[in-house]
Amino acid sequence: MTCKWYPVCPMKRYMDAGLLDPKWVDTFCKGGWERCVRYEMEERGEPHPDWMLPDGSLDEALRDEKRGQNRF
Numbered sequence: 001m002t003c004k005w006y007p008v009c010p011m012k013r014y015m016d017a018g019l020l021d022p023k024w025v026d027t028f029c030k031g032g033w034e035r036c037v038r039y040e041m042e043e044r045g046e047p048h049p050d051w052m053l054p055d056g057s058l059d060e061a062l063r064d065e066k067r068g069q070n071r072f
Contacts, residue, residue, distance in 0.1 A: 003030075005039060006033075012029070019065055020062070024053060037055060039054075049063065
């Protein structure tokens with residue numbers, strides 16, 4: 001089952017753009033989304049940066065891409 005947030009999640013956009021290893025989506029979004037830190041925070045209504053990975057770590061390269069491209 002796929003996470004209910006997947007269609008609007010930045011992880012999908014990053015993967016579709018070739019900026020994120022598909023393992024993140026396969027492991028969390030389309031598998032163990034109940035272990036996803038992003039999912040947990042979204043459910044609680046807590047803000048989190050787009051460049052936060054499902055394990056809660058921050059990918060500064062994604063942050064820099066967002067700043068540089070301004071497309072996400």
